[in-house]
Amino acid sequence: MNQVIETILRHRSVRKFTEQPLSSEQIELIVKSAQAASTSSYIQAYSIIGITDLKKKQALAEVAGNQAYVAENGHFFIFCADLHRHQKIGEWEGSDVLPSIESTEKFMVALIDTALAAQNAVLAAESMGLGICYIGGIRNDLEKVASFLKTPKHVIPLFGIAVGYPAKETSQKPRLPLNHVYHENEYEQDESAFKAGIDQYNQSVQDYYNKRTNGKRSDTWSSQMGTMLEKKSRMYMKEFIEKKGLNLR
Amino acid sequence: MNQVIETILRHRSVRKFTEQPLSSEQIELIVKSAQAASTSSYIQAYSIIGITDLKKKQALAEVAGNQAYVAENGHFFIFCADLHRHQKIGEWEGSDVLPSIESTEKFMVALIDTALAAQNAVLAAESMGLGICYIGGIRNDLEKVASFLKTPKHVIPLFGIAVGYPAKETSQKPRLPLNHVYHENEYEQDESAFKAGIDQYNQSVQDYYNKRTNGKRSDTWSSQMGTMLEKKSRMYMKEFIEKKGLNLR
Known part of the structure; x- marks a missing residue:
């Protein structure tokens, strides 16, 4: 196993950082790494906003449900799906x-482009000994986030990434069984095989929580997903995206 | 610079592969790497379908605009946004x-989750000396692709990834200037600075093509984007996604 795969497999989210900020060289290398990712038809449909203003970080932390690590970290990036420059270019080119x-279709392209770039940024950061945490919580209120960041039409802040030197080790949660996620030639349609995959996984998630909490917690993945997905969260999103001129037709 | 960042920065798409197939160990390590990526609230909203059936590969290559490397490669993966298992779990959990x-919102979550996993898979493959090419062309006709792959409702095949041993070196196209893509604290709203970024980039893209083609080709990024985006491509997508029960509200 090489250093790249080791870095990938070692990943865990870090939610407590030391006060040491990233250097500008580190930030530049992380952004360059993001840009090296594949991009659909060369479209490069994203922008990255680095937040250094402490008040702004605090305000973003509040939007994200008062997660302290959104404000307290070595650097905070926001990754935005961005078709603004393409709209401008259209004007200029007639x-x-x-x-x-x-x-x-282009909304999907922009989301995928942005996420590919972000994952490159994350691995670059992790390879330098930094820890990271994706912050989907900024989507709790994108109206506010867009006004903080002054993002124009056709730009959607998708998620933040808190980066910094880890102050606390976290553990790695077990993933779905490989043969449940990976199919050959066609999607596994057999419901009993499908359910067996989930059952097996629920057991390993239960074992994980049991062990970590000395038996205090024993929820399954299914129960977590059921509880989470029963909540109708961020239902304003469709209207917000459409107002920003994307996902309309 | 470490091995991870070197691998990231060395990336270029490979469109011609030797006949050597990936080993099952390689495929497993690539899928495991994909699964190690961050996932929004532990949702793991993706599935990966490996295509080994030659007829199916050929059919997919046709959908993707007769790109030979979709059929001729070491392995072909299709990454799907997948909320099918969550819908099933909902039924089982009541x-x-x-x-x-x-x-x-959840459509976006599934797209982002899938792309993060895919980029991990890509870097794992590249770290083994393999080359890759993302194939967005499968989205030319997702009705066909979904029927080839027998994907159920709430599953969207997003893109393929052709993987294999490179048979031909390709070059790396220049990316947008870093200071155009990376903003601090807020989105750069000054139109002249914005335009200067694009102008500078157009020049470097022109230089790149001029050099590669001995002066035969000298298009700019702006002209490429203008031409590409004038075409209304894959306009069936919204209806297709909605029919699959996603992006509805």
Whole structure:
């Protein structure tokens, strides 16, 4: 196993950082790494906003449900799906690009592009001994986030990434069984095989919690998912995205 | 610079592979690497389908615009956004999860989760000396792809990844200037600075093509984007996604 795969498999989210900030060289290398990712038809449909202003970090932490590590870290990045520059280029080139930019297809392209870049950034950071945590919580209120960041139309802040030197080790939660996630030639349609995969996994998640909490906690993955997905969270999203001129047609 | 960042920065898409197939150990390590990525609230909203059936590969290559490397490679993966298992779990747990699963928010979560996993898979493969190419072209006709792969409702095949031993070296296309993609504290709203970033980049893209083609090709990034985005491509996507029970509310 090489250093890349070791770094990938060692990943765990870090939620407590020392006060040491990232150097500008580190930030630059992380952004360059993000940019090296594949991009659909060369579109590069993302922007990255680094937050250094402490008041802004605090405000973002509040949006994200008062998660302290959004404000207290070595650096905070926000990754945005971005088709603003393409809309501008359309104007400058005299090309009617809006119908395409407003399509669900291009919305998907922008999301995928942004996430590929982000995962490169994360692995670059982790390879330097830094820890990271993705912050989906900024999507609790994108109106606020967009006004903090002054993002124009056709730009959607998707998630933050808190980066810094780990102050506390965290553990790695077990993943779905490989043969449940990985299919060959076609999607496994057999419901009993499917259910067996989930049952096996529920057992390993229960074992994990039991062990970590000395028997105080023993929920399964299914029960977690059931509870989480019963909540209708962030239901404003569709309207917000459409107002920003994306996912419209 | 460490081995991880070197691997990330060395990336280029490979579009011609030798006939050597990946070993099952390689495939397993790539899938495990994918699964090690961060996942929003532990949701793990993706599945991966490996295509070994030659007829199926050929059919997928046709959908993707007759790209030979979709059929001829060491292994072909299809990464799918997947909320099917969550819908099933909802049934089993007696939780009303559909309103949440059908939301634009969860559609975004599934896309981001899938792309993070994919980029881990890509870097794991590249670290083994393999080359890769993302294949967005499968989205030319997802009705066909979904029927080839027998994917159920709430599953969207997003892209393929062709993997294999490189048979031909490719070059790395220049990326947008770092200071154009990376902002501090807020999105750069100054139009002249914004335009300067694009102008500078257009020049470097022109230089790149000029050099590679001995002056035969000198298009800019802006002109490429204008031409590409003038085409209304894959406009069926919104309806397809909605029919699959996602991005509805």
